Amino acid sequence: MKKGERRKQELLRIAYKQFLQKGYEETSVDDIIAEAGIAKGTYYYYFETKEQMLEEVIGMMIGQETEAARQIVQAQLPVHQKIAGIIASLRPSREEEPIEGALMRPENSMMHRRVRSRLVEIVVPLLSQVVEEGIRQGVFACDNIPERVRMLLTVSSETFDEGRFTDRDVAVFVDMTEKLLGARAGTMGFIRELIR
Amino acid sequence: MKKGERRKQELLRIAYKQFLQKGYEETSVDDIIAEAGIAKGTYYYYFETKEQMLEEVIGMMIGQETEAARQIVQAQLPVHQKIAGIIASLRPSREEEPIEGALMRPENSMMHRRVRSRLVEIVVPLLSQVVEEGIRQGVFACDNIPERVRMLLTVSSETFDEGRFTDRDVAVFVDMTEKLLGARAGTMGFIRELIR
DNA sequence: TGAAAAAATCGACTATCGGTCGAAAAAACA
DNA sequence: TGTTTTTTCGACCGATAGTCGATTTTTTCA
Numbered sequence: 097m098k099k100g101e102r103r104k105q106e107l108l109r110i111a112y113k114q115f116l117q118k119g120y121e122e123t124s125v126d127d128i129i130a131e132a133g134i135a136k137g138t139y140y141y142y143f144e145t146k147e148q149m150l151e152e153v154i155g156m157m158i159g160q161e162t163e164a165a166r167q168i169v170q171a172q173l174p175v176h177q178k179i180a181g182i183i184a185s186l187r188p189s190r191e192e193e194p195i196e197g198a199l200m201r202p203e204n205s206m207m208h209r210r211v212r213s214r215l216v217e218i219v220v221p222l223l224s225q226v227v228e229e230g231i232r233q234g235v236f237a238c239d240n241i242p243e244r245v246r247m248l249l250t251v252s253s254e255t256f257d258e259g260r261f262t263d264r265d266v267a268v269f270v271d272m273t274e275k276l277l278g279a280r281a282g283t284m285g286f287i288r289e290l291i292r
Numbered sequence: 293m294k295k296g297e298r299r300k301q302e303l304l305r306i307a308y309k310q311f312l313q314k315g316y317e318e319t320s321v322d323d324i325i326a327e328a329g330i331a332k333g334t335y336y337y338y339f340e341t342k343e344q345m346l347e348e349v350i351g352m353m354i355g356q357e358t359e360a361a362r363q364i365v366q367a368q369l370p371v372h373q374k375i376a377g378i379i380a381s382l383r384p385s386r387e388e389e390p391i392e393g394a395l396m397r398p399e400n401s402m403m404h405r406r407v408r409s410r411l412v413e414i415v416v417p418l419l420s421q422v423v424e425e426g427i428r429q430g431v432f433a434c435d436n437i438p439e440r441v442r443m444l445l446t447v448s449s450e451t452f453d454e455g456r457f458t459d460r461d462v463a464v465f466v467d468m469t470e471k472l473l474g475a476r477a478g479t480m481g482f483i484r485e486l487i488r
Numbered sequence: 489t490g491a492a493a494a495a496a497t498c499g500a501c502t503a504t505c506g507g508t509c510g511a512a513a514a515a516a517c518a
Numbered sequence: 519t520g521t522t523t524t525t526t527c528g529a530c531c532g533a534t535a536g537t538c539g540a541t542t543t544t545t546t547c548a
Contacts (some may be wrong), residue, residue, distance in 0.1 A: 124534060136535090140537080268443065275472070504535090509529095515524070
């Protein structure tokens, strides 16, 4: 009763790879079973539909990306470093570059959007905790924290994820962050370096 | 040489209706030609692909929605009323309610996103003009106007288009608008009524 | 160990879909 | 009228997601 789980992970791994390479729509079930060397019936023994498989692949990707963020919130660090760390953990790291690069190719925009959307849901409460910590320390001053954090994350991903943004976008975003969280002017400039 | 244009408009009308009813993916070319009572070859005489037809349908929807906004910018009105008018023209009006209602159904999320994205492209310069007017009159004070306007529109559509938002979302958005544009606190409260 | 039960695999088959194409009908033109 | 252009037709194609009953492999447990 364990062989099944291994096969399922194998199929998820193959699908993940091919989805990134060619996009979800352009990857057929036949492509996946060809690489796995199995019959169609076997595939549908593990996944009800192709769409459901996509859900599970996205779940895998989310899990990887949020693990670091969760730990940062718990850590003993200055608030600014926590924020920087969480943001950094969501941006493509060195070894993830091919992934992020693949994700922003046009044929992957739908996957990209879905990953981002679920990522925001997870990160809003984490970042909100940090902002509350900042308020207790007097570096921030605002109410309705989760709503503010969500809007910041929304603007951030819509503006910077596609890669086509200017220095003026960054400047406005920093200004916006300071004003929305009630931080002193200039104190959030470190965000520039994280986006660059 | 005119019959063709009428037929094309008829097909666009039918497609528009069915896309809203069932979503783009769930509407087959066969569905459309069945309602139109024509053969498949005739359909492909007017449209190269189903995707291209979607483009034209979206173009129709955009055209309707932006006409009012364009005229408001030119009009002789106080800045606040222009902003209110533009925002109002983008929100679902009474007779458009079924359209917006249909657009936010999950099977239409892709159409919705594409409409919204093109809408933002068109509205950013319009609203930027109005903000500049406001700056000359001393009601606003900020730089990088188009960037700020775009972020406001982005947050607005991401937050309010789906219909599931709270009073706190609205409060934060009003606060954010005032701070981003450099308006005096309390002067943008009229936005509340427009979103409601 | 061996037989029954459960889990896993197979692949032919189906239905649907977007799209093609050459021929024919209808309309416009001369 | 004859000719050319526009429009319509529908059979056909290749690809695709998904089904299903038969078969093999693995697990269970007496």
